[in-house]
Amino acid sequence: MRFVHIADLHLGKSLKEFDLFEDQKYILNQILEIIKEKAVDAVLIAGDVYDKAIPSEAATNLLDYFLCSLSEIGVKTFIISGNHDSDDRLNYGSSLFKTNQIYISSKYNGILDKYMMEDAQGEVNIYLLPFVKAAQVRHFFQEEEIVSYEDAIRVILEKAGVDPRKRNIIVAHQFVTGRTEEPALGGSESIGTQSVGLVEKIGYDCFDGFDYVALGHIHSPQKVGREEIRYSGSPLKYSLNEANNEKSIPVVELGKKGEVSIELIPLKPLRDLRHVIGTIKILLDKKNIKATEDFIYATLTDEDIINDAMGIFQQIYPNTVSIDYDNSHTRALEHVDISRIAENKSFTELIGDFYHMIYGCEISEEEMNYMRMVAKEAGVINEAD
Secondary structure, eight states: OEEEEEOOOOBTOEETTEEOHHHHHHHHHHHHHHHHHHTOSEEEEESOOBSSSSOOHHHHHHHHHHHHHHHHHTOEEEEEOOTTSOHHHHHTTHHHHHTTTEEEEOSOOSSOEEEEEEETTEEEEEEEEOOOOHHHHHHHOTTSOOOSHHHHHHHHHHHHTOOTTSEEEEEEESEEEOSSOOOOOOTTOOBOSSEETTEEEEEGGGGTTOSEEEEESOSSOEEESEEEEEEOOOSSOOSGGGTTOOOEEEEEEEOSTTOEEEEEEEOOOSSOEEEEEEOHHHHTSGGGOOOTTSEEEEEEOOSSOOTTHHHHHHHHOTTEEEEEEOSHHHHHHTTOOTTTTTTTOOHHHHHHHHHHHHHSSOOOHHHHHHHHHHHHHTTSSOTTO
């Protein structure tokens, strides 16, 4: 049996003011071509189908297009919710979808959804574990001691009666970690000691009874613990942190029990996301300009602030998303104790000191008046200040 594992589509996402509809449709079409070329039997979608709990009309239309295309190909599709998805919205039409071999599990109801497929080697059990919180699981198993996410997942799997002698696949959207190392993060995730994106971590050995674990939530493609426990990663780069990611999708083939082979198929975006670093003169030198339609995050190393740097960049790179600076001024700021910077200072003194720290010169009266006006409108200072 052969299947494709994808996750973190984040349909409806944008990069600041840049809409990604065409980029997402382009990459979905690429995935459809891979599915046809590899003659897969099933597609696993491991959550964060949408970018927002209330998706836009364009996002829902794009999912409709993708699911209809999968149905036309004739593959079975298994979808779970992620922490970005709305349970109800993702579940809409799920009963009708089943008639077209599209199976959606958007909310855990005390029973782990299970579907069976067959090939020449016999049956394959596919379990769907939507994004779940410990409190939800506690509601169904009040007699169990469930304190953490890991407790919750272990109870869910124990109650599901997974037979480790059979070929089992699970689709899950959780923060799964190795014994000695954390997954490499990408996207908007921020790591703490116990969680990523407010999702607590669980050990990969929770899934020892499964031949393949199709994970979503982390945007960087990678294995966790063993080759068969894997984050597919997002199909597109969605943040500066992902600039160096090589996006791919796993095509997984199951043989007899214990025989699993994984082929990573590279994905090529309509427009890449790149991080460029240097002075504006060097970055915009003709010999250094390439792929002008790419999404650009620029870090300027010029010591002086460039007037209208964004406007200058967008003349060459119209899809410039962000510009920041890395110079002696910004590096000095990294060592400033901001907890004490405002002690016994007026608004004027505070803004003046900050301006001098950033630009190395005094703020003009006109600029200070403008800052006072904005601060008053925001309610930061009153008319007397």
